Amino acid sequence: MRVGYARVSTAEQKTGLQTDALTGAGCERIFEETASGAQRDRPELMKALEFLREGDVLVVWKLDRLARSLRQLIETVEDMQTRGIGFISITEGIDTTSAGGKLVFHIFGALAEFEREMIQERTKAGLKAAKGRGQRLGRPAAMTDTQIKMARSMKAAGDLSAAQIAEQLGVSRATLYRHL
Incomplete structure (x- = not known):
């Protein structure tokens, strides 16, 4: 039919x-x-x-x-x-x-399979070239080096809890712990 x-x-x-x-x-x-x-x-x-x-x-x-x-x-x-x-x-x-x-x-x-493979190859080549130029790939860091230093000194002082330090720096406690 x-x-x-x-x-x-x-x-x-x-x-x-x-x-x-x-x-x-x-x-x-x-x-x-x-x-x-x-x-x-x-x-x-x-x-x-x-x-x-x-x-x-x-x-x-x-x-x-x-x-x-x-x-x-x-x-x-x-x-x-x-x-x-x-x-x-x-x-x-x-x-x-x-x-x-x-x-x-x-x-x-x-042809469709060829097109998919070409896209994959171009993507990999672009990532490799960016990495070769020193470009950081992926998601941006949640904390800057300055924030990490501040967090370490705040923690060493012992006056604030991890939650208070995280709040002052505008990050979550999990992010703070990950960077410390």
Whole structure:
């Protein structure tokens, strides 16, 4: 069975163009939704995915109707494939029920994985370069060296409790103890 999913982002938009194409593609049931593609929680998409059975095919008018990011798209389609469900995107001509469609989709997946790895490499290189320039990485220190010296001298004087010293320095007791 071919099952369609149509989505528009705002109430002013209509799904007519998509539903016409989905009906023309042989969809017997169409789930329609008004929701941003960036939202992960889309009730009609969830209903459509739950409705699908092994051997069925989910059909969308365009890839961006199913997912906003390539990662989200790949995760959704891979989940369907493990359940024996095909996927068709009319506009892009992708059909995972055919060998050529599977190839195109796997190329998309490989490109997405490549992109993730490139981002990781650039991030690591940037952190290494910053560290090499002596830049301190991570969260800023809660206490300056001056505050630590003041705290030590206040504690040595013995006139104030740890809570009072922390309050005067504007830090928590835990932070004070960590630096002492």
